[in-house]
Amino acid sequence: MLEFENMLHNEFTEPQFLFLFYAIVFLFGICVGSFLNVVILRLPRHESLIKRSSHCMTCGTKIRACDLIPVFSWIFLRGKCHSCGEKISVRYPIVESLNGLMYVLTFYVLDFNAESIIACVLMSLLIIVGFMDWDTMEIDMIVVGLIFLLAVPAAIFTDKVSLGQRIIGAFIISLPFYVIGEISRIFIRKKTGEDFRAIELGDTVLMFAAGALLGTKAIIVSALFGIVIAAIVGCINKYVTGSSKFAFGPFLSIGIAIGVLWGDRIANWYLNMLTAPIQ
Numbered sequence: 001m002l003e004f005e006n007m008l009h010n011e012f013t014e015p016q017f018l019f020l021f022y023a024i025v026f027l028f029g030i031c032v033g034s035f036l037n038v039v040i041l042r043l044p045r046h047e048s049l050i051k052r053s054s055h056c057m058t059c060g061t062k063i064r065a066c067d068l069i070p071v072f073s074w075i076f077l078r079g080k081c082h083s084c085g086e087k088i089s090v091r092y093p094i095v096e097s098l099n100g101l102m103y104v105l106t107f108y109v110l111d112f113n114a115e116s117i118i119a120c121v122l123m124s125l126l127i128i129v130g131f132m133d134w135d136t137m138e139i140d141m142i143v144v145g146l147i148f149l150l151a152v153p154a155a156i157f158t159d160k161v162s163l164g165q166r167i168i169g170a171f172i173i174s175l176p177f178y179v180i181g182e183i184s185r186i187f188i189r190k191k192t193g194e195d196f197r198a199i200e201l202g203d204t205v206l207m208f209a210a211g212a213l214l215g216t217k218a219i220i221v222s223a224l225f226g227i228v229i230a231a232i233v234g235c236i237n238k239y240v241t242g243s244s245k246f247a248f249g250p251f252l253s254i255g256i257a258i259g260v261l262w263g264d265r266i267a268n269w270y271l272n273m274l275t276a277p278i279q
C-alpha cells in the first residue's frame with residue numbers, strides 16, 4: 001500500500017484535479033446518501049430495500065425519475081411533493097449531503113487509499129446507525145455486524161492497526177459499557193421497577209464492532225468524544241424536555257467518525273504531551 005501514500009496531497013497534485021476529484025466524490029456520496037435514506041426509513045419497518053420504488057410518504061405517488069436526483073431535486077421542488085404539494089422532509093437532502101461531505105472529508109484527511117475507502121463505507125453505516133437510533137431508539141444489529149465485518153478488509157489491506165490492537169479495541173470500551181449497563185439496570189429496576197439500562201446493549205455492541213475496526217487508541221478517542229457530546233446534548237435535552245432518556249447511538253456515531261479520522265493523531269498528541277520533558 002506504500003506506493004499510494006499521499007496520492008492526493010503531494011507536490012505534483014494540480015488544484016484542478018483535486019477540485020474535480022472532490023466534486024466527483026461528493027456527487028457519488030450524495031447518490032449513496034439517497035440510498036441511505038431508503039435504508040433508514042425502511043429497515044425499522046422490515047420493508048424491502050429494493051422492491052418498491054420511491055414514493056411520496058403522503059399521497060403514495062411514485063416519484064418521477066427526474067425528481068430522484070439527490071439534494072438537487074429537493075431544492076428544485078422547493079421541498080414539496082410534485083403531485084400533492086405536501087412538504088418533503090428536509091432530512092432527506094441533509095442525509096444525502098452529509099454522506100457526500102463525509103466522503104470528501106475522509107479523503108481529505110486520510111488521502112486516497114484502502115484505509116479511506118473502508119472509512120467511507122464506515123461513515124455511511126454510521127449515518128444509518130445514528131439516524132435510525134434517533135428515530136427508533138434502537139441500533140440495528142445487521143448494520144453493526146457490517147461495521148464489524150469491515151475489520152476483515154481493514155486487517156488485510158491496511159497495516160495501521162495490529163490484530164492485538166483490534167482485539168483489545170473491541171473490548172476496551174464495550175466491556176465497561178456492558179458492566180455499567182448491567183449495574184445501572186439493577187439500580188433502575190429497584191428505583192422505578194422499569195427494565196432498562198443506562199447504556200443499552202446496542203450501544204455496547206456498536207463499540208465492540210467499531211473497536212475491532214479502529215483499534216485501541218482510536219476507539220478510546222471515539223468513546224470520549226461520543227460521551228462528552230452526548231452529555232452536553234443530554235443536559236440540554238433534560239433542561240428543555242425534562243426527560244433524561246435519549247438515544248446514545250447518534251453521539252457514539254459522531255465519536256466514532258472523529259475517531260476514524262483523527263483518533264490516532266489525537267491519542268498520539270495526548271501521549272506525547274504526557275511524556276514530553278518539562279521545559
Ligand SMILES: [Zn+2]
Pocket residue numbers: 056057058059060061081082083084085086
Ligand atoms: Zn405527494
